Amino acid sequence: MAGNLDKRVERSKTVVLAETYRQLRESGISGVSIDEVSRVSGVSKTTIYRHWPSRSALLIDACSRLGSVYTAPDTGTLRSDLLALVTNLAEQLQTATWASVYPSIIDAAERDPEIAAMQSELHKDFMAPFHAVIERAKERDEVKRDSSAADLIAMTLGPLFFCRWLSKAVIDKRLIDAAVEAAVKAARIE
């Protein structure tokens, strides 16, 4: 009996989360409607709120599916490690669903502290491989040990996000090369 109940609970959580994720991908955070999630999934709002104490809690669960797993390359130089990571990111920015949904997370985070905390976690996961390659570059004395990894990352990635979300310019190899080159030069031991 308890086993069947557990299975039913798991099943309704799964369908609710799947429908929330579908709406999230389609319309961003602000487009997710609990009424609509309940209607489509056939799970009552009371049950939904039993599993997730707030709309934000459900959104956070759905957003955690957006990320993609990255591994830090180890090519021997910071420039080529960054080029590999940034080329991959540029490709994702121009094709992956998360690149279209992420502005809705940034927007919601401006006003909702729970979403802001979630964005901060997503960002940390997302930046881990960048920190890893910079850390190794410091150990090799390729960049100054006291140089700011945060600045280096902002200089490398900022131009790409600027193109994707603000200028809507194509992110081409020329910009990627220029951004990586400039960031590495700024931090490098001369």
Place this chain on the structure above:
Amino acid sequence: MAGNLDKRVERSKTVVLAETYRQLRESGISGVSIDEVSRVSGVSKTTIYRHWPSRSALLIDACSRLGSVYTAPDTGTLRSDLLALVTNLAEQLQTATWASVYPSIIDAAERDPEIAAMQSELHKDFMAPFHAVIERAKERDEVKRDSSAADLIAMTLGPLFFCRWLSKAVIDKRLIDAAVEAAVKAARIE
């Protein structure tokens, strides 16, 4: 009679726009509700839709109030022109309302072509002084005439927006100097 009617029309447009702008500042684009605008302003939805054919049209009118007017400095060098512009932008990113509302425009633009067209206009106005100082630097043969103004702007401003909306890091003088320096170096005639 016609004059009085015109005045009444103007007055109701003004209150509708003011309330829309208030909601926009408070909650971003997705938080603007026409029902609520109608309730607070006392102007019927029928009348609102007579003046603005769609919710997007009203939002576009309200968003056009967000921008702030910038003039292009003319200090004699690209580096110091950019430093002046970027220092001002950094200040605004950390204090102005538009910096908190803009992600909701980016989000809506991902799915609404009317909002996307409006964002593109806002962006163009916003970038005009940057293009002006780069144009003058080209005329002075300070930077290569065939260098990309778009890349230079993305490299200068991208890191700031990255900090404001993604890493949530403070935008300090060190980052501003590094970003401007790197962008100018990349475009400069050696």
